[in-house]
Structure formats: structure tokens, C-alpha cells
Amino acid sequence: MYFKMDQKFKDYFKNNLRQIFFYIIDDCNLRCEQCLYKLEIGFQLEKKEVDFDDAIKLLSDFREMGAIKLTLMGGEPTLYGIKENNKPLLELIKKAKELGYEYVRIDTNGQFNSKLLEQPEFKMLDEITFSIDGPNKEINDSIRGYGSFDKCVNNIKRAKELGYNIDITSCISKYMINRDENGNLYLDRMIKFAEDLGIERINFHSLFKTGVPRDYFSGNLDITVNDWFKVWEEIEKKVDNKEYKIPVRVPQSFTTKKEFEKNPAYYGYCSCKSRSRILVHPNGMLRVCSLMIGTPYGIARYYDGQIKWDDSPTNELKAHKFDEDTPCTNQFKHNKFGDFVPTCVSFKPKQEELVWKELEWERRRIEKKNSKIKTVIGFTDKVVQDKVIKTIEDLDFVDIIGTAKDGEETYNKIINLKPDMVFMQYNYNNGINGFDMIKKANTHLKLDIPVFNIIDNNVPNEEKHEIIHLIGSKMNSVLEKQDPYEELVKDILKEYREYDFK
Ligand SMILES: C[S@@+](CC[C@H](N)C(=O)[O-])C[C@H]1O[C@@H](n2cnc3c(N)ncnc32)[C@H](O)[C@@H]1O
Ligand code: SF4
Ligand code: SF4
Numbered sequence: 071m072y073f074k075m076d077q078k079f080k081d082y083f084k085n086n087l088r089q090i091f092f093y094i095i096d097d098c099n100l101r102c103e104q105c106l107y108k109l110e111i112g113f114q115l116e117k118k119e120v121d122f123d124d125a126i127k128l129l130s131d132f133r134e135m136g137a138i139k140l141t142l143m144g145g146e147p148t149l150y151g152i153k154e155n156n157k158p159l160l161e162l163i164k165k166a167k168e169l170g171y172e173y174v175r176i177d178t179n180g181q182f183n184s185k186l187l188e189q190p191e192f193k194m195l196d197e198i199t200f201s202i203d204g205p206n207k208e209i210n211d212s213i214r215g216y217g218s219f220d221k222c223v224n225n226i227k228r229a230k231e232l233g234y235n236i237d238i239t240s241c242i243s244k245y246m247i248n249r250d251e252n253g254n255l256y257l258d259r260m261i262k263f264a265e266d267l268g269i270e271r272i273n274f275h276s277l278f279k280t281g282v283p284r285d286y287f288s289g290n291l292d293i294t295v296n297d298w299f300k301v302w303e304e305i306e307k308k309v310d311n312k313e314y315k316i317p318v319r320v321p322q323s324f325t326t327k328k329e330f331e332k333n334p335a336y337y338g339y340c341s342c343k344s345r346s347r348i349l350v351h352p353n354g355m356l357r358v359c360s361l362m363i364g365t366p367y368g369i370a371r372y373y374d375g376q377i378k379w380d381d382s383p384t385n386e387l388k389a390h391k392f393d394e395d396t397p398c399t400n401q402f403k404h405n406k407f408g409d410f411v412p413t414c415v416s417f418k419p420k421q422e423e424l425v426w427k428e429l430e431w432e433r434r435r436i437e438k439k440n441s442k443i444k445t446v447i448g449f450t451d452k453v454v455q456d457k458v459i460k461t462i463e464d465l466d467f468v469d470i471i472g473t474a475k476d477g478e479e480t481y482n483k484i485i486n487l488k489p490d491m492v493f494m495q496y497n498y499n500n501g502i503n504g505f506d507m508i509k510k511a512n513t514h515l516k517l518d519i520p521v522f523n524i525i526d527n528n529v530p531n532e533e534k535h536e537i538i539h540l541i542g543s544k545m546n547s548v549l550e551k552q553d554p555y556e557e558l559v560k561d562i563l564k565e566y567r568e569y570d571f572k
Contacts, residue, residue: 178201
């Protein structure tokens with residue numbers, strides 16, 4: 071570790087840290103009306119950019135603590151080291167990949183010189199996210215500034231030609247919930263616009279005034295809860311019916327009190343409680359909740375080679391109830407939303423996002439209060455098969471809905487019967503093996519993917535890691551045959567019941 075860290079900082083994250091939002095620069099070449107970063111762009115006491123050496127050391131330390139995903143942002147990250155032709159930015163990307171970050175992305179307004187896209191280090195990015203706030207210049211440029219739409223779209227097209235993995239991110243302003251002369255929601259048109267550009271996916275941020283500091287400096291483009299809920303339901307239905315060609319990530323933003331009470335473990339998602347992310351700023355601020363941007367609230371400060379935990383009243387975690395599933399702590403202070411309660415700004419149901427998937431949060435969505443856990447069991451070894459069946463038959467909260475004797479049969483039962491859990495071996499003598507089975511089932515079943523429990527002595531380590539990234543590590547498990555696996559099977563099922571029924 072390069073930084074001398076307070077124990078409280080280490081204790082807070084333990085081994086949960088997965089992603090870094092690195093605000094590498096407090097400067098921008100646009101002045102978007104809704105911008106949450108306005109105060110930092112407008113004023114710094116000293117540093118505009120994160121010190122390059124500090125950046126590398128922080129990346130290295132956080133990687134050691136478990137971070138795998140990095141987002142470079144700001145301000146406008148493509149201005150980082152602009153006087154040196156972006157050399158520091160390019161070095162940072164390269165270094166992050168060398169340090170083992172699996173997913174490095176940049177979040178940009180797309181106004182940069184397109185030559186940047188041709189730099190080999192830039193090509194190491196796993197994703198470029200371009201921000202556009204409307205499907206046409208009229209809407210986008212009224213928010214982001216004259217000419218910004220054309221510049222950004224040109225860079226998206228160039229990036230596409232060069233084979234980049236591209237995402238668009240868009241704010242849901244009051245314009246987006248309007249309809250055009252044909253009755254189409256502009257939000258819907260935004261999704262179609264992204265599809266037509268041939269990009270990989272689209273992500274949205276919502277703009278509300280919810281009693282948080284940014285209400286005062288993020289313009290007047292916000293929408294009301296009632297208006298949003300109608301639109302959200304319309305879009306969500308289309309997502310569920312698979313009407314869009316690309317994945318769409320929409321923040322739910324609110325849910326009804328009734329719905330929250332039915333499933334607090336699901337709706338109570340909070341990044342401060344999951345401890346999976348950190349926001350890093352050039353002025354030394356380390357924080358978790360993005361709603362606290364522009365305030366003195368954070369969890370710690372880094373400076374002079376140290377990370378100092380904030381023990382003062384400005385520690386943003388002070389108001390959080392860590393042992394309770396609550397609506398969003400920072401937005402719920404006034405409880406002024408009638409029948410609705412606010413959810414986390416990062417709560418985007420059913421999203422196909424690396425860390426969300428690793429947390430396996432979607433499993434909490436499925437309500438099975440009165441139903442049994444449905445299992446499929448697939449072993450060629452009759453002894454193991456019988457032992458697992460016998461163990462499961464003893465548990466009154468579990469149903470065996472299918473058994474199989476080889477890989478092919480196991481796979482078909484998973485796809486056709488959609489169990490909650492599978493107990494199987496990894497290496498089948500012929501046909502499909504465990505790795506291919508999980509990959510195929512993941513593509514086919516998406517959110518209906520079961521929990522996989524593998525009892526096998528020969529699962530290659532590198533495949534274990536890939537599996538974790540595909541389907542997460544919270545519930546899925548690999549057991550060795552020499553372990554007392556019957557007892558472990560029992561424990562796994564009990565744990566699953568607890569996890570789901572929380
Ligand atoms: C602060 S910007 C920094 C990166 C870059 N300058 C850009 O615009 O993409 C990161 C993202 O936050 C979004 N954003 C700006 N103001 C926001 C607000 N008030 N609420 C939610 N998201 C906001 C931007 O549209 C952008 O997609
Ligand atoms: S481009 Fe990004 S950082 Fe710059 S003003 Fe717009 S939202 Fe803010
Ligand atoms: S937005 Fe709310 S729920 Fe999300 S991290 Fe911040 S306080 Fe937690």
C-alpha cells in the first residue's frame with residue numbers, strides 16, 4: 071500500500087470495494103444546466119486536476135482492496151493533462167489496465183479532438199460513455215450548449231468506426247418526459263436514437279429536487295414524482311417485453327411505500343451500505359454517495375500520503391442506519407413524497423452492470439415467501455447424485471423439480487424448468503461442461519439464471535474467476551468432493567432461504 075490508511079477506512083470497506091468513480095479534473099469545456107459538478111468546476115482553492123502520482127498510488131491501493139472497475143470522469147476527463155496532449159490521461163488508462171482493473175471506462179461530454187480516439191492507450195478503454203441529453207440538437211443543445219450535439223455525435227460515429235464499446239448516458243429532464251407530435255415520448259426516442267447509432271447500451275440519470283444540496287445548483291430541468299412514475303412504468307414494460315434492441319438502464323428513483331414494505335431488502339439498496347464504491351476527487355475528498363457532491367460531506371480525505379477517516383460531523387455515513395433496510399437516507403430526510411419513498415440513485419432494476427451483477431441484487435427482487443426452493447440435480451456419479459437427493463429430500467422448504475445424468479440433460483432441465491438452484495458437477499465426460507453451461511444459461515435466462523452449486527474437484531481457477539464475473543459470487547459456490555458436501559448443501563439451501571426471505 072502506498073497510502074497510510076486509517077484503520078476505520080479499511081474496516082469500512084473490508085473486502086467489498088469493487089468500483090472507483092475517479093473525478094480526475096475539476097474543470098470542463100461545457101456548462102450544462104443540470105450539472106451536479108458545477109461548484110467544483112466553478113471554484114477550487116488549489117488543485118484543478120488530481121496529482122498524477124497520487125492517482126496511480128490510489129489506483130494501486132484500491133485495486134489491492136478489491137476494486138475491479140474504474141470510471142474516469144470529472145468535470146471533463148478528456149481535459150486531464152490537455153496541455154501535454156493528454157499524456158497523463160493516456161498513462162492513467164494504461165496503468166489502470168496494467169494494475170489489473172478489469173473494466174476501465176471514461177464518461178465524457180464528447181467534445182474532444184477525435185484524434186484522441188486513435189491513441190493506443192485510449193483504445194485500451196473497455197467502454198466510452200458519451201453524455202447526450204436529448205435525441206436532437208434542439209433538446210440537447212438547450213441543456214449542454216450550442217454545437218455540443220453535433221460534436222458529440224461525430225465522435226460517437228468515429229468511435230464506432232474504430233470499434234469502441236460505446237454507451238450513451240442521458241439525463242431525464244422535463245423535456246424527455248414530453249411527447250412529440252406523434253405521441254412518442256422523447257425518452258423513448260432517445261433510446262431509438264441510441265439504437266440507430268448502433269451503440270451497445272443506454273443509461274439514464276434522473277433529475278429530481280429531493281431535498282439534497284444539488285437542488286440548489288442543478289438548474290430547473292427536474293420532473294415530478296407523479297409524472298415520472300407513469301413514464302417509468304411505460305418504459306419498464308417495454309424493457310420487460312424486450313421491445314428495445316439494446317439494454318436500457320433506468321433508475322427507478324421512487325417506489326410506493328407499500329411496495330417498499332413488501333421487499334425492503336431489495337428496494338433498500340444503498341451504495342453506502344453495500345460499501346462497494348468510492349468517489350475520489352482532486353481536492354482530497356473521498357466519498358460514497360454522489361448526492362453529496364458539492365458539499366463538505368464525505369468519508370475520508372487523502373493528502374500527504376495518508377488517508378484520514380473523517381470522524382467529524384461531516385462524515386456522510388453518520389445518518390445511515392446500517393442494520394436496517396431503509397429508503398434512500400439522504401433523500402428521505404423530509405419524507406415529503408406522499409405515497410412514494412425515494413430509492414438510491416444507482417438503483418436501476420434488472421441492470422446488466424458488472425458490480426450490480428456481482429452483488430446479485432436481483433435475487434432479492436424475486437418473492438418466494440410461500441413457495442419452495444426449486445432445484446435441479448445433475449451428476450453422472452450415482453453416489454453423489456443419491457447423497458444430494460437424500461439431503462434435499464429431508465428439507466421441507468425445498469423441491470426437487472428435475473434430476474439429470476449428464477451435462478446435456480442438466481442444461482436442458484435448467485433452461486426448461488427454470489429452477490432457483492442447481493447442484494451439479496463441472497466436468498461431464500461428454501457434451502457440455504460446467505463453464506459452457508453457465509455461459510449459455512446466462513445468455514438465455516438472464517435474470518432467471520439459477521444459483522449454481524458445483525461439486526467437483528477439478529474446476530480451473532481462471533474459469534472460476536470468469537464465472538464469478540458472469541453470475542456473481544455471493545450465492546454461487548464450488549465445493550470439493552472430499553468436503554462434507556451433504557452438510558454444505560444443507561447450509562447453502564438454508565442460507566439461500568434466509569437471503570431471499572429477508
Ligand atoms: C458530471 S458528468 C462528468 C463527465 C462528463 N463531463 C460528462 O458530462 O459526461 C457525469 C454524468 O453526470 C450527469 N449529470 C450531470 N448533472 C447531473 C444531475 N444533476 N443529476 C444526475 N446526473 C447528472 C452528466 O449528464 C453525465 O452523464
Ligand atoms: S459536460 Fe459534464 S462536467 Fe461538464 S458541465 Fe456538462 S455534465 Fe458537467
Ligand atoms: S443515493 Fe441514497 S441510497 Fe444511494 S448511496 Fe446515496 S444515500 Fe445511499
